Amino acid sequence: MAEAEVSARRPNKRGQATRDAMLDAAVTSLASGDPGSVSGNRIAKDIGATWGAIKYQFGDIDGLWAAVLRRTAERRGDLPVRDVPPGTPIADRVHAVVDLMYEGLTASDSRAIETLRAALPRDAAELERLYPQTAAEFASWSPSWNEACQRLFGDLGVDPARVHEVAEFLPGAVRGLVSEKQLGSYSDLDVARRGLANAIAAYLDPSATNAPGTDRP
Known part of the structure; x- marks a missing residue:
């Protein structure tokens, strides 16, 4: 058919x-x-x-x-941008997103996605050739996620380029913490998660963005 x-x-x-x-x-x-x-x-x-x-x-x-x-994308939904009151500090928003992702990546939908990803071709061109609809669905996630992150911080004067950088690395960073939890770890993952959120919040702080020597190529 x-x-x-x-x-x-x-x-x-x-x-x-x-x-x-x-x-x-x-x-x-x-x-x-x-x-x-x-x-x-x-x-x-x-x-x-x-x-x-x-x-x-x-x-x-x-x-x-x-x-x-x-x-799974429909059930996951978007970041709770509409639920964030105006003026909510950057740190509170970052901690909320990190906690939301951490909990979400331990859910059954995320485990299902990981199982599927492990079985699919790693090479993007090969994935697109063999499974074009699946590849298109995966490809649509990154722009949607970046757009949601931009909306989340859009009223705080945060540098959009830095928001984009955070949007790109955050899923992998949080997935690493979840992997540590699943494999077993001597690290305090609550402290690790808090430290990750604090570091991101400091990086996104507009005052840090404009400080001398903070921008790098």
């Missing part, structure tokens, strides 16, 4: 419920961390459906993975 046919289909209420149930079951299967859960046949078995039924809803495995990623 052509991708356009799948994308154009408007499922009725019952069909949408079936689709949603398939996606939730696929996320649960991937969240187990079992490398075998990325198999289409394995997903079908875990979902309790035939592969043909899954293909009817999503077209192919690429369509399924892209839909799974959209599902």
